């Protein structure tokens with residue numbers, strides 16, 4: 515299963531060790547919550563957040579796939595673009611600046627966006643977050659790490675040809691100020707220059723899952739589904755293994771045969787976990 519997931523992308527080039535370490539950390543997040551706590555975000559909550567960044571060019575289908583991930587895996591969906599548009603609509607102090615930046619196809623200063631994301635995370639009862647359209651720059655990424663204090667567990671990259679993205683954006687029909695040919699061209703240049711380095715950074719860290727974002731919405735989701743399904747399987751396996759280990763130590767002094775049997779069962783469990 516793990517190798518099948520990895521083969522989804524030619525750009526998943528990181529070492530097995532990096533991926534295993536990342537997964538072990540994620541198991542903690544999904545099960546026990548003993549992993550490092552995020553500054554200011556989850557102090558009052560029991561579980562460590564499980565964070566997925568959803569990246570891709572404009573119109574690559576991030577928002578569309580996020581809806582499906584939420585339905586299937588129960589994440590909270592935080593769209594950076596939606597949060598910024600809400601700021602514009604609320605006529606807040608930053609509203610005019612955000613509107614001009616978006617019209618120009620540029621990126622809003624990180625501190626503004628990260629504060630909006632942080633507020634939503636604090637308000638949410640969920641501990642699994644899909645952060646859509648963020649980080650779009652290295653500055654976004656560093657600012658999130660500094661203010662929130664955690665790294666993502668998973669980074670999805672929806673890889674879509676430019677001409678398809680342009681076609682989709684021009685047909686989006688949501689009344690957005692940036693859905694016009696002039697702005698989309700600027701956004702694509704910004705994506706190449708500022709967002710691709712972030713994607714490469716996560717690829718090197720072994721956290722990137724590249725999705726070929728061409729085909730029907732359902733076909734694309736069939737590439738996304740196994741990624742989260744594998745994390746769920748891992749968290750269940752980790753729980754089973756913990757229970758087995760408890761039994762092993764409890765029964766250690768009771769019966770030699772039982773101890774040997776449980777020891778072998780544990781070895782088998784570990785073997786299976788590294789296979790999936």
Ligand SMILES: Nc1ncnc2c1ncn2[C@@H]1O[C@H](COP(=O)(O)OP(=O)(O)O)[C@@H](O)[C@H]1O
Nearest residue numbers: 572573574575576577578682685686729730731
């Ligand atoms: N697989 C797909 N094929 C064709 N159109 C799509 C597909 N996925 C999404 N769309 C449409 O393309 C537009 C952009 O999708 P969206 O999810 O808003 O992308 P993003 O959030 O990456 O900008 C929307 O109108 C959406 O309905």
Ligand SMILES: Nc1ccn([C@H]2C[C@H](O)[C@@H](COP(=O)(O)OP(=O)(O)O)O2)c(=O)n1
Nearest residue numbers: 571572573594595596620621622647648650
């Ligand atoms: N991290 C972010 C995300 C979005 N923005 C701004 C600039 C983007 O062009 C707009 C729209 O972002 P959004 O994610 O909604 O755009 P798409 O869904 O990719 O078309 O918001 C930003 O400045 N910083």
Ligand SMILES: [Mg+2]
Nearest residue numbers: 576577595647
């Ligand atoms: Mg979107």
